[in-house]
Each structure stands twice: as C-alpha cells, then as structure tokens.
Amino acid sequence: MPTLLGVFDNPDDVAEVITRLRARELGALETFSPAPFDQIDEALDEKPSKVRVYTLVGGIIGVCLAYLMQIWMSYDWPIVFSGKPYASIPAYTIIGFELMVLFAGVLTLIGFLIVGGLPQFSTLKGYSARFSAEEFGITVDCSERDASEVEAVLRANSAKEVSVVDA
Amino acid sequence: MxxxxxxxxxxxxxxxxxxxxxxxxxxxxxxxxxxxxxxxxxxxxxxxxxxxxxxxxxxxxxxxxxxxxxxxxxxxxxxxxxxxxxxxxxxxxxxxxxxxxxxxxxxxxxxxxxxxxxxxxxxxxxxxxxxxxxxxxxxxxxxxxxxxxxxxxxxxxxxxxxxxxxxxxxxxxxxxxxxxxxxxxxxxxxxxxxxxxxxxxxxxxxxxxxxxxxxxxxxxWFSNLFGTFFSWGCFLSAIAATTVLAAMNNNHPQIGPEITTPRLHDLGKMCFAFSVVWMYMFWSQYLVIWYGNMPEETVFFEARLGPVFLMDADAWNLANWNFSVERLMETPWAPICMVVWACCWIIPFFGLLGQKAKKTPCFVGSVAFILLFGLWLERNVLIWPSFSPEDRFAWLGxxxxxxxxxxxxxxxxxxxxxxxxxxxxxxxxxx
Structure with missing residues (x-):
C-alpha cells in the first residue's frame, strides 16, 4: 500500500485537496500544517476529541473526592465551627471546586498524552521539518490502483511536489 | 485609512x-x-x-x-x-x-x-x-x-x-x-x-x-461585596440585552449578515460565563455570612431567603439532610429569590452549556431574555424586601x-x- 506525499504552499489548496480526497474516499489522510488554519480544520471536520471525556471524569472524581476527604477529616478530628454540622456542604465547596479544577486539569493532560499517542519518538511517515516552518503536507495511504488518481488530485490543486514516501 | x-x-x-x-x-x-x-x-x-x-x-x-x-x-x-x-x-x-x-x-x-x-x-x-x-x-x-x-x-x-x-x-x-x-x-x-x-x-x-x-x-447591614455584585448585574444585563438585540436583528437586511454565527457564539459564551460570575459573587458573600452566622450580617439574607439558608443547621448537612422546601416557602420572598436564581443562573448555565445552543439565534436570544428578566426581578428582590419583608407581592401591583x-x-x-x-x-x- 503506497503512501503519497503532496507539498503545498497555501492552506486553501490543502483544504480543497482534503475535501476532494474525502469525497472520493481514496484513503487515510494525514495533514501537516505549520499553524492551525480554520479552512483546514473545517475541511478535516474531525469528531470532537476524546480528551474532553478525561476532563469530565477528572472533574467529577475531583469534586467527589474533595467532599469525601473533607467530611472524613471533619469526623476524624471533630471541631464544631460556628455551630454548623460536620458534613455541611457550603463549607467544603471552595475546596471541592479547587480539586475539581486540579483533577480535571491533570486528567486533561493525561488524556492529551494518551489520545495524542505522546510522547512519540519517531516522526510520522512523510513528515519533514519544513512542515513546521512554512509549508503544508498531506500524506495519503491509498491502494496501488488509486495511486495515480491521488497524484492527479494533488497536482491538480497546485501541489509543489508529489512523492511516494512508502511503497 | x-x-x-x-x-x-x-x-x-x-x-x-x-x-x-x-x-x-x-x-x-x-x-x-x-x-x-x-x-x-x-x-x-x-x-x-x-x-x-x-x-x-x-x-x-x-x-x-x-x-x-x-x-x-x-x-x-x-x-x-x-x-x-x-x-x-x-x-x-x-x-x-x-x-x-x-x-x-x-x-x-x-x-x-x-x-x-x-x-x-x-x-x-x-x-x-x-x-x-x-x-x-x-x-x-x-x-x-x-x-x-x-x-x-x-x-x-x-x-x-x-x-x-x-x-x-x-x-x-x-x-x-x-x-x-x-x-x-x-x-x-x-x-x-x-x-x-x-x-x-x-x-x-x-x-x-x-x-x-x-x-x-x-x-x-453591610457587605463589602455588595457594590461589586450590583455593578456586575448592570454589566451582565447589558450583555444579555445586546444578545437579545443581536438575535432579534438576525434577519435584518443590513445588520443580519453582520450577526454571524461566531459572533452569536461569542455573545452566548459571555452570557454563560458572566451569569456564572454573578452566582459566584452571590455565593462568595453568602458563604461567609452563612458560616459567621452573625445577626447583623444575616438580616439581609434572612428577609429574602429565610432561615433555611442560614440558621437551619441541618439544611446542608450531608449526614442528616433536612432541607425543608415547605419551610423555605414560608419565607415570603424565598420563592421569588428561587425564580431569580433560575433565571439568572440555572437556565443560562444549562441552556447555554452546549455549542449548538449558543449558535441558534432564537435559542440564545430567549435565554438572554430570561436572564434580562431575571436581573430585573433581582433588582426588585434587592430592594422591596427591605420595605415590605412580609408582603411577597410588594413588587407586583x-x-x-x-x-x-x-x-x-x-x-x-x-x-x-x-x-x-x-x-x-x-x-x-x-x-
């Protein structure tokens, strides 16, 4: 299964190529861009990242843990404050909020690493340093049969160069 | 230029x-x-x-x-x-x-x-x-x-x-x-x-x-945070009013094209975030007054929210939960305060949580309108109970x-x- 790489100068061309290749279902795409571009994001139209599930779970764990910890501590070393019961919700809300943010933040970082497959010691197929400078790249994993068609689409949308990175 | x-x-x-x-x-x-x-x-x-x-x-x-x-x-x-x-x-x-x-x-x-x-x-x-x-x-x-x-x-x-x-x-x-x-x-x-x-x-x-x-x-009565809470209400009401106006002008021939989805989304985000800050301000003051439980401080809240939110020790007790809605309703102004919370915080919070809600003109406009009404009611609740603590309909005549x-x-x-x-x-x- 060959992998083709197209190199571009303009994000609009990249967006156009993505839309066309997607429409014809010619193979899996990987896009390299030096910076985020709205038109590319729109063309990729990716599903929302799973990282947000980690954030939600982290937040819920944090807030529950905070209340449990404080209430346990209050009963373990009972001191009456202002005549309030040991397990009063309002008194523990601030720490509940803080731990919610902390756990949500830490789990977001963990989720980011897991979902993004990081740390990654080898670069992706087709990547080169210039895609972190000023050029754009698209790699397409396509079948032997479709290779010429993919190449035609890349060239038709002002690809500066098209090469086979993995035959 | x-x-x-x-x-x-x-x-x-x-x-x-x-x-x-x-x-x-x-x-x-x-x-x-x-x-x-x-x-x-x-x-x-x-x-x-x-x-x-x-x-x-x-x-x-x-x-x-x-x-x-x-x-x-x-x-x-x-x-x-x-x-x-x-x-x-x-x-x-x-x-x-x-x-x-x-x-x-x-x-x-x-x-x-x-x-x-x-x-x-x-x-x-x-x-x-x-x-x-x-x-x-x-x-x-x-x-x-x-x-x-x-x-x-x-x-x-x-x-x-x-x-x-x-x-x-x-x-x-x-x-x-x-x-x-x-x-x-x-x-x-x-x-x-x-x-x-x-x-x-x-x-x-x-x-x-x-x-x-x-x-x-x-x-x-005194509260150092009250002035901030009051002026924040002014700012929030302006954002809600702008959102309502934007949603209403969505189909206007000249202005409509300018009310783009990202702009509506941003207005929705502001309504959402700043209504949370409104509740946060209230909470910050309530928490210390609830904890301190000193008569000269609780008097303002008591006229509005009643004893359930203040002196009733078990109202918030997780170990012996006893939040009495009936007792809450006995306080003349408490039901109206609950409506204010619903309009100014609960509805904007859950209504505008999603992305799509903020991008739909009629929806974000309606929520902002509810917020605007809630803030009007809030101004009434800040003032009327000081004059008529027993008459919950003093604002309605x-x-x-x-x-x-x-x-x-x-x-x-x-x-x-x-x-x-x-x-x-x-x-x-x-x-």
Whole structure:
C-alpha cells in the first residue's frame, strides 16, 4: 500500500485537496500544517476529541473526592465551627471546586498524552521539518490502483511536489 | 485609512413607536398619579428600581463598548454598534437620578429618620447624593464624548440624505469635517483615552452607587461585596440585552449578515460565563455570612431567603439532610429569590452549556431574555424586601408594573431613535 506525499504552499489548496480526497474516499489522510488554519480544520471536520471525556471524569472524581476527604477529616478530628454540622456542604465547596479544577486539569493532560499517542519518538511517515516552518503536507495511504488518481488530485490543486514516501 | 462603516438610517416602525409611546405615557401617568396619591412610596420605590435597572443596562453597555475599545477587540464588528445603541440612555439616566432626589424620603426613609450613629456622616443627604449625582454626571459626559467620536467618522454625507430634525442634527454632528482619514485617527485617539477612564469610574462609581442607592436601604447591614455584585448585574444585563438585540436583528437586511454565527457564539459564551460570575459573587458573600452566622450580617439574607439558608443547621448537612422546601416557602420572598436564581443562573448555565445552543439565534436570544428578566426581578428582590419583608407581592401591583412598562417603553424608544434615525446604527460599507 503506497503512501503519497503532496507539498503545498497555501492552506486553501490543502483544504480543497482534503475535501476532494474525502469525497472520493481514496484513503487515510494525514495533514501537516505549520499553524492551525480554520479552512483546514473545517475541511478535516474531525469528531470532537476524546480528551474532553478525561476532563469530565477528572472533574467529577475531583469534586467527589474533595467532599469525601473533607467530611472524613471533619469526623476524624471533630471541631464544631460556628455551630454548623460536620458534613455541611457550603463549607467544603471552595475546596471541592479547587480539586475539581486540579483533577480535571491533570486528567486533561493525561488524556492529551494518551489520545495524542505522546510522547512519540519517531516522526510520522512523510513528515519533514519544513512542515513546521512554512509549508503544508498531506500524506495519503491509498491502494496501488488509486495511486495515480491521488497524484492527479494533488497536482491538480497546485501541489509543489508529489512523492511516494512508502511503497 | 478611511471609515469602513457608514450610517444606515431606516426610519422608525410606526406600530412600535405607538406602543412605546403609549407605555411611556402609561408609566408617566402611573408615576405621577402614584406620588400624588395615598401611597407615594410605592411609586417612588418602583421608580428607583427601574431607574437603576435601565440605567444599569445603558451604563453596562457603555462598559462593554469601552472594553472592546481598550482591548482592541476585532471580533464584535457590528455587535459593538448594537451595544452602543443602548448607551444613549446614559445621559437620560443622569436626569432621572436628579428626579430621584425628590423621592429620597420614601426610598431612604431608614437612614433619613433613624439615628445612624457612627454612620451618620457617611449616610447623609449631602454625601450620598453629592457623590452619586457626580458619578452619574461624569459618566454621562464621558458617554456623550465617546459616542460622538465613535459615530462621527461614519456619518460623513449622512446629512445629505436625511430630512427634518435628523438633517440638522447630522449636519451639526459632522461640522468642520477634516477628511475621512484625519477624522478616523482623531476619533480613535479620543476613544482610546475616554474608554479606560470610563471603566475606572464605572468600577469605583457603580460600586459606590450599589452601596448608596441599594445597600443603604437596609442601613445597618453591610457587605463589602455588595457594590461589586450590583455593578456586575448592570454589566451582565447589558450583555444579555445586546444578545437579545443581536438575535432579534438576525434577519435584518443590513445588520443580519453582520450577526454571524461566531459572533452569536461569542455573545452566548459571555452570557454563560458572566451569569456564572454573578452566582459566584452571590455565593462568595453568602458563604461567609452563612458560616459567621452573625445577626447583623444575616438580616439581609434572612428577609429574602429565610432561615433555611442560614440558621437551619441541618439544611446542608450531608449526614442528616433536612432541607425543608415547605419551610423555605414560608419565607415570603424565598420563592421569588428561587425564580431569580433560575433565571439568572440555572437556565443560562444549562441552556447555554452546549455549542449548538449558543449558535441558534432564537435559542440564545430567549435565554438572554430570561436572564434580562431575571436581573430585573433581582433588582426588585434587592430592594422591596427591605420595605415590605412580609408582603411577597410588594413588587407586583398596577403602579409598580405600569412604571416598569413606562421605563421599558421609554428605553426602547430612545434605543430605536438612536439606532434608526439619528445618528442611526452604522454597518460596514458594502463594497
């Protein structure tokens, strides 16, 4: 299964190529861009990242843990404050909020690493340093049969160069 | 660089003007009938609440516009102009503040008649009205300077197509025209200076107005956070009002295309986030008062939320949960406070949590409208229970509602004249 790489100068061309290749279902795409571009994001139209599930779970764990910890501590070393019961919700809300943010933040970082497959010691197929400078790249994993068609689409949308990175 | 925007006079919608005019007449009539009748205090109190509410929207809108200027925001585009259209009320609000002075015996009865001890110097007619009228006056002058310079660069040539009163007004407004580029640069320089000054004076001034005009009605109670809570309500109501206006103009031929989905999304985000801050402010003050449980502090909350939120030890006890809704409902004002929470926080929070909700004009507009109503009710709840702790319907009566509708009519009328006739809302030039 060959992998083709197209190199571009303009994000609009990249967006156009993505839309066309997607429409014809010619193979899996990987896009390299030096910076985020709205038109590319729109063309990729990716599903929302799973990282947000980690954030939600982290937040819920944090807030529950905070209340449990404080209430346990209050009963373990009972001191009456202002005549309030040991397990009063309002008194523990601030720490509940803080731990919610902390756990949500830490789990977001963990989720980011897991979902993004990081740390990654080898670069992706087709990547080169210039895609972190000023050029754009698209790699397409396509079948032997479709290779010429993919190449035609890349060239038709002002690809500066098209090469086979993995035959 | 020449002005990229131009005036867009449209003429008023006749039915709307008639309705607003009638409401204004109704309100004015009810107010004068009220102050000459048996219960002048009812009319004055309703006047005071609505003066603060609508003055708060106008000044809050000015603050929003100034923030856009100070941070150099590019995203709002015409949304900034929509917010500006509320600010024509700021000078009127100064005039209304002067009128309010004559009702002081009915509004500030408590500190005018009681012996205030060490607070006597602070809560005196000279100090309170001297400071507050100066704040309203300075803010009115700043708003006028700002609006003049904000709109002038876009008004060149508008006088030629205008007729009648608008023509004279626009001619005057664009006199001594120095050329598009010079005007634009000059206007931006003036706005860049006026905006931060307005923000500082709002932050300090409206905090003081919150203390003087609202908190002093319960003169022995004090809360350092109250002024911030009050001025935050003004700012939030302005954002909600701008969102409602944006959603309503979504299909407008000239303004509609400017109310893009990302802009609506941003307005929705602001309503969402800032309503959370509103609740946060309340909570910050409630928490310490609940914990301290000192009578001189709890008195204000007790009149509104009742003992369930304060002295009832087990109301929040996870180990022995005993939150009595029945007991809550026994407090006359508690149900109304619950409606305020629902309108100002619960509905905006859960309603605007999703992305799609914020991008749907009718939905985000409706939620913002609920928020706006909630904040009006909040102003009532801040003031009425201090006068009538036992009567939960003190805010609801012919005089009170007629005065509120009168204010609404006048406010909408001013907004309409300002945004449709002189100088009219400006939209980007069609190329």
């Amino acid at each position: 020449s002005s990229a925007e131009q005036a867009n006079p449209q003429g008023l919608s006749r039915p709307l003007v008639i309705v607003c005019g009638l409401l204004t007449l109704l309100g004015t009539g009810a107010f004068f009938a009220g102050i000459m009748g048996e219960h002048p205090e009812t009319a004055w109190r309703a006047y005071h609440i609505n003066f603060l509410y609508f003055g708060g929207i106008a000044q809050g809108a000015m603050v929003l516009v100034c923030i856009f200027t100070v941070v150099g925001a590019k995203w709002p585009g015409t949304v900034k102009r929509l917010a500006e259209s509320f600010t024509a009320w700021v000078p009127i609000s100064f005039a209304l503040a002067i009128l309010g002075f004559f009702g002081k015996e009915h509004i500030f009865e408590a500190w005018l008649t009681e012996d205030m001890g060490f607070k006597a110097g602070w809560l005196s007619v000279g100090r309170v009205f001297g400071a507050d009228l100066a704040i309203f006056g300075v803010l009115a002058v700043l708003a006028t300077i700002y609006l003049y310079h904000s709109l002038r660069p876009s008004l060149n040539g508008a006088a030629d197509s205008a007729t009648g009163l608008a023509k004279g007004f626009l001619t005057k407004w664009t006199s001594n025209w120095q050329g598009d580029d010079v005007e634009q640069i000059h206007a931006e320089r003036v706005m860049g200076r006026v905006a931060p000054i307005t923000l500082w004076i709002f932050a300090f001034g409206f905090t003081l107005i919150g203390f003087d005009q609202v908190m002093s009605i319960t003169p022995h 012919f005089t009170q509602i007629a005065i509120a509708l009168g204010f609404l009519g006048a406010f909408v009328l001013v907004q309409q004249v300002f945004s449709k006739v002189v100088p009219s809302i400006v939209v980007p030039k069609s190329s």
